[in-house]
Amino acid sequence: MSTRTAGPRRVTPELIEAERVARRRRGLLRGLRLSGTQLFCFVVAAGFFALPLVYLLLQAFKTYPGFLKDPTGLPHPWTLSNFSAAWNQGGFGVEMINSLIYAVVPDVITLILGVFLAFPISRGWFKHSNVLYSFFVFSGFLPAGLIPLFVEAQKLGLYDNQVGYLILTSLTGAGFFFFVGYIKTIPRELDEAAAMDGCGYVRFIFQIIIPQMKPALATFAIFGFVASWNNLILPLIMLNDSSLWPVTRGLYGFFGEHTTQWPLIAAATVIVALPILVVFALLQRHLVEGVAGGAATGSAGVGNAPAAVAAEE
């Protein structure tokens, strides 16, 4: 920042001295303010946003009598038994595997189908590619179709079975809007060159387009994975048999069964939260950049709202 003034100024020793004092004072002030901000930020970030989770974790180490005696204090004595009890009673092992299947399979299929849908539309190979695109976009604003989806699943035999649930969640086509713009940045010359060399369409998509789209696909894959893993409503409606439940549904049931056994519930919650916390710790930069990148498009990002909402449901 330039602080030089326009007018000529005579430099006297007193002025230099005054300048030096002022500069030192400014530096000192900045230092103080900085540590103040640091402290403030730490208190806000840790106190408001992380402390609830730490509190939950502490409860999980309490014995039930210990919890009753001192519900809000530190565990005394400490115990690990809640974790094994919760793990065994909740059947979270099977549910973790279910969750993983319900998150990965639809994620991969949605991505691949999304590319196959977006590629010809972004290349403008149809007479009215723009109309087709707007049609898909505006469909995101239609009423929520949860109830007819439930009826449809029952009629098609997709209700309360694993394959059916995967079909339902894999074929909704979210993420497509995101891809159309991205594919436009991949030069058309690639298509022509590949076609001239006799490369087939499907092979071209898998070997050229999908690798080119890696950053976009990775961001979408992570958000899609987290959204499917966290989904509660769809498993609640579509899966009745508890052996098919994902962890979210399982924890919801577990919470209902053991309402006041807080140490046990806390242990179950920690177990369920841990995998996603690990994913977050590993991919934190990616998730944060994904949001910032989405926001970078400015108000155009509003167009992504239906896709984001669809991914959430």
Next chain:
Amino acid sequence: MSTCPFGTRRTSRWIPWLSIAVPSIGWLTFGLYPSLATVYYSFTNYSGLPGTPETFCGLCNYRNMFTSNYSQLSQAVVTTLEYVGGVTVLQIVIGLGLALVLQRRRFGFGFYRALIFMPQIFSVTIVGVLFSLLLDPTSGPAETVYHSVIGGYSSFLGDSDLAIWLIVLVNVWMFSGYTMLVYIAGLRRIPPELYEAAALDGAGAIRRFWRITWPMLAPATTVNVFLTVMGSLGEYALILVLTQGQYHTQTLGMFMFNTAFGANPDLGLGSMLAMVQFVLTAVIGSLLLWVLRRREVSL
């Protein structure tokens, strides 16, 4: 319109169509059809129980809801608006405040940003259980604080006047990080020359905020307000875990869910509520876009 270079002269016309066929069919079956069928189901009295008929009954659900159950519907609309208003105002204020402080590239700030962003990666089940524990009226820390600071007792999520606002706070806790990140992206796009010029003119911090930062953040505010309003309008999963819609927390979405999948399922009535929700969302959404865009242009 360009042509597809792949395949032979005969097959190249069909390749694009084949490419979009499978995803389109999937989307038509599980995306578009259910959405449109909601309109039809809202005109039937289908309970959803196996073996019961789905009979077309015209406006029966609408008539029923706007006469005998009118108070329940209007209560749900009021609750929804309270929820959306509370969440939006708080999340914008808190998100912007956090962004202003944490936008700088300083030691530890990336970690703080990640911590604040973290809650939203958890499922509503986890967040719901966590806050049920914190707000437990007999053994939660909220009770201890309430008892020692304000005095007396509160049933928190069991208190009809308080419950909805507590869920607002839980929602804000969960999603402020997102709002913050969008604002940080916006703040970093403001050219620093503007601040330099303002500093030369002797503008103070408050003046600089209202004259430069706030107007320049208009696109980010558009995104944040729009996403927050649209997101909270349809929210009910979190409410389901925290209160099941009891104690005056029955938003329209929650009302729809309870009607369609509760103890006495009524899919017809539930679909009608989904339609009410859709109309409300469409009206508020287009109104918002109109206002926010006009604001962006005028600033």
